[in-house]
Amino acid sequence: MKTLKLYWENPYFKKVKANILSIDTYEKDPTKYVITLDKTIFYPEGGGQPSDQGKIDDAKVLYVYEQDNIIYHVVDKVPKKKDDVFCTLDWNRRFDFMQQHLGQHILTYAFINLYKANTIGFHLGDEIVTIDIDKSTLNDKDMETVEIYANEIIYKNLEVKSLFPTKEELANMPLVKKPSVDEDIRIIEIDGLDYTPCGGTHPKYTGSVGMIKIRKWENYKGNIRIEFICGKRCIQDFQWKNQQINNIANILSVKDIEVEDTVVKMYHNNKELNKSIKDYKKIILDYQVDKLYADAEKVSEYYIVLHEFNGEDMQDIMYISNSLSKYPNVISLLGTKNNLAQVVFSCSKDVPIKMNKLFKEFIFLIDGKGGGNATSAQGGGKNINNLSTFLKSAKTRVIEKLS
Numbered sequence: 001m002k003t004l005k006l007y008w009e010n011p012y013f014k015k016v017k018a019n020i021l022s023i024d025t026y027e028k029d030p031t032k033y034v035i036t037l038d039k040t041i042f043y044p045e046g047g048g049q050p051s052d053q054g055k056i057d058d059a060k061v062l063y064v065y066e067q068d069n070i071i072y073h074v075v076d077k078v079p080k081k082k083d084d085v086f087c088t089l090d091w092n093r094r095f096d097f098m099q100q101h102l103g104q105h106i107l108t109y110a111f112i113n114l115y116k117a118n119t120i121g122f123h124l125g126d127e128i129v130t131i132d133i134d135k136s137t138l139n140d141k142d143m144e145t146v147e148i149y150a151n152e153i154i155y156k157n158l159e160v161k162s163l164f165p166t167k168e169e170l171a172n173m174p175l176v177k178k179p180s181v182d183e184d185i186r187i188i189e190i191d192g193l194d195y196t197p198c199g200g201t202h203p204k205y206t207g208s209v210g211m212i213k214i215r216k217w218e219n220y221k222g223n224i225r226i227e228f229i230c231g232k233r234c235i236q237d238f239q240w241k242n243q244q245i246n247n248i249a250n251i252l253s254v255k256d257i258e259v260e261d262t263v264v265k266m267y268h269n270n271k272e273l274n275k276s277i278k279d280y281k282k283i284i285l286d287y288q289v290d291k292l293y294a295d296a297e298k299v300s301e302y303y304i305v306l307h308e309f310n311g312e313d314m315q316d317i318m319y320i321s322n323s324l325s326k327y328p329n330v331i332s333l334l335g336t337k338n339n340l341a342q343v344v345f346s347c348s349k350d351v352p353i354k355m356n357k358l359f360k361e362f363i364f365l366i367d368g369k370g371g372g373n374a375t376s377a378q379g380g381g382k383n384i385n386n387l388s389t390f391l392k393s394a395k396t397r398v399i400e401k402l403s
């Protein structure tokens with residue numbers, strides 16, 4: 001027996017009494033049950049609109065689907081009674097979907113009417129709503145024009161009618177989209193403007209959509225995908241965005257309308273500053289390299305550099321180490337202390353000592369790990385108190401080997 005669709009009769013029914021016709025275990029999840037009713041206010045998933053939720057007696061309605069004109073309600077438990085059970089809709093969720101859905105009809109109409117762009121896809125999610133339109137040449141200005149036009153249809157508060165036309169009546173309707181079913185064809189009319197075959201739920205007047213806002217759009221597979229929101233979702237979106245813009249404006253001490261220009265300027269300034277800092281840093285590091293080389297201890301024809309930094313960035317120390325080993329006959333033993341003791345050994349190509357071997361010999365002093373090759377080795381360890389001993393022990397061994 002067909003389920004009577006009360007949500008078609010009146011999409012504002014929030015609570016009705018109905019009779020349970022069947023209760024079965026839900027095939028896809030045996031911990032759930034599936035109920036059929038003689039009539040229902042629960043919209044089943046379809047046409048891009050998610051299913052309703054709510055309660056049948058004391059059982060939670062989790063999901064609703066339709067098959068062969070019968071509507072199935074997936075619930076978490078078996079209701080206590082079968083006859084005259086109270087069905088209650090999660091109205092906040094439903095009304096949100098109604099706002100988004102009618103908003104979609106209006107937006108789709110606006111795109112056709114202004115730019116002959118057809119809607120070829122629709123998705124209504126819990127947070128975002130999208131449509132795909134079959135024209136890829138529109139720009140930001142066109143989107144603004146569509147948005148203004150669509151919102152004007154809302155201000156006019158036009159009546160939204162649900163029609164079940166005869167075949168003859170249907171033939172005379174200016175339908176852009178063909179019905180996807182053969183019988184029980186339902187047309188949603190926006191007061192003489194737009195006629196769309198649709199089985200979804202919609203508010204009675206366009207004014208209830210409140211507002212349509214295109215949040216963003218992008219070219220997508222040769223079409224355009226438009227992300228938009230309607231009704232309550234707009235005020236929520238506006239609230240956090242407004243708050244953020246006001247907060248940023250306060251931080252920058254500018255007016256809200258000047259935020260973007262100010263941030264763009266800051267972004268470019270910051271880029272230049274970073275470049276200058278990098279340049280100055282290189283000058284300072286090169287100076288440090290020269291100084292360390294000048295102060296190096298000479299052992300026969302070799303120069304030994306030992307230096308313990310205090311928390312300097314490891315990348316900077318690596319730069320110094322690399323630069324020192326470009327001089328001939330240099331062995332450089334550098335370390336720094338952060339939350340770890342970190343060490344870099346390096347030497348010029350002509351030095352007859354293997355850095356990885358030297359490193360491995362003393363690494364136990366800092367409880368560390370690491371490695372490298374003959375001319376460069378690095379690593380770190382937990383025992384920061386032994387960093388000096390580690391560096392000095394390595395230096396002693398170097399002197400032994402070179403003398």
Ligand SMILES: [Zn+2]
Pocket residue numbers: 101102105188198199200201202
């Ligand atoms: Zn619809």
